[in-house]
Amino acid sequence: GQQLNQSPQSMFIQEGEDVSMNCTSSSIFNTWLWYKQDPGEGPVLLIALYKAGELTSNGRLTAQFGITRKDSFLNISASIPSDVGIYFCAGPKDNYGQNFVFGPGTRLSVLP
Amino acid sequence: DGGITQSPKYLFRKEGQNVTLSCEQNLNHDAMYWYRQDPGQGLRLIYYSQIVNDFQKGDIAEGYSVSREKKESFPLTVTSAQKNPTAFYLCASSTQTSWGSQYFGPGTRLLVL
Numbered sequence: 292g293q294q295l296n297q298s299p300q301s302m303f304i305q306e307g308e309d310v311s312m313n314c315t316s317s318s319i320f321n322t323w324l325w326y327k328q329d330p331g332e333g334p335v336l337l338i339a340l341y342k343a344g345e346l347t348s349n350g351r352l353t354a355q356f357g358i359t360r361k362d363s364f365l366n367i368s369a370s371i372p373s374d375v376g377i378y379f380c381a382g383p384k385d386n387y388g389q390n391f392v393f394g395p396g397t398r399l400s401v402l403p
Numbered sequence: 404d405g406g407i408t409q410s411p412k413y414l415f416r417k418e419g420q421n422v423t424l425s426c427e428q429n430l431n432h433d434a435m436y437w438y439r440q441d442p443g444q445g446l447r448l449i450y451y452s453q454i455v456n457d458f459q460k461g462d463i464a465e466g467y468s469v470s471r472e473k474k475e476s477f478p479l480t481v482t483s484a485q486k487n488p489t490a491f492y493l494c495a496s497s498t499q500t501s502w503g504s505q506y507f508g509p510g511t512r513l514l515v516l
Contacts, residue, residue, distance in 0.1 A: 295445070324504075331509075331510070331512075332509055332510065333407075333493050333494075333495070333507030333508050333509050333510050334446070334493075334507050335507070336504055336505065336506075339504060379445055379446070384448075390436065390448055390451050390461065391448075391505070392445075392448075393438075393445035393446040393447075394445050395443065395444055395445045396443075396444075396445055
C-alpha cells in the first residue's frame with residue numbers, strides 16, 4: 292500500500308530559527324496535507340495543497356507541493372515555543388480521496 | 404461552539420472486556436473517521452463512514468466495530484478480539500466536498516490492564 296516517509300524524525304532547534312521538513316511518497320499524490328499535533332491533543336490542519344508546484348503560506352508556515360508529486364515540504368520561519376509538536380503529512384489513499392494515509396511525523400522541539 | 408467531542412479523555416479497562424469510545428460532532432459533517440495512534444507512529448485508519456447507516460473498514464479494522472445511526476455520532480467499540488488495544492484513539496469528521504480537511508477530536512487514551 293501507499294506509504295509516506297517524513298524526515299527528519301525529530302529535531303531540536305533554537306527559538307527564532309527556521310525549520311524545514313519534508314515528506315516523500317512511494318506513489319504520486321494529487322493532494323498533500325500538513326497537520327500539527329500538540330501533545331495529548333488531536334491534529335489540526337495547517338495547510339492543504341492541491342496542485343503540483345503549488346506554494347502556500349499560513350502565517351509563518353509555508354508548504355510546497357513537489358513537482359514530481361511524490362513529495363512535499365513544510366517550512367516554519369522564526370520558530371517560537373508554541374511550534375513544539377508533531378507535524379504530520381497526509382495524502383489520499385486512492386483516487387476517490389475519501390480517506391488518507393498519514394506519515395509517521397516529525398517531532399519538533401524548540402529550545403528557548 | 405462547533406466541534407468534535409470525545410469522551411472520556413482516559414479510559415482503563417481489564418483485558419477481555421469490550422469498551423465503547425464516544426465521538427460526537429456538531430459540525431454537520433457527513434463523513435466521520437476513527438484512527439489509532441501508537442507512540443512514534445502516524446495515524447492508522449480503523450473505520451470510516453461517509454453517510455448515516457453506512458461505514459467502511461480501514462486498514463486495521465480487526466477487533467473493532469462501529470455504528471452510524473445518527474449523523475452526529477460515530478461510536479467505536481474495542482472488542483476483546485483486539486490483541487493490543489492500548490493506544491490513543493482519535494475521531495475526525497469532514498464534509499463530503501473536502502475529505503482531506505478533517506477536524507479531529509481531542510482523543511481518548513485507552514489503557515487495557
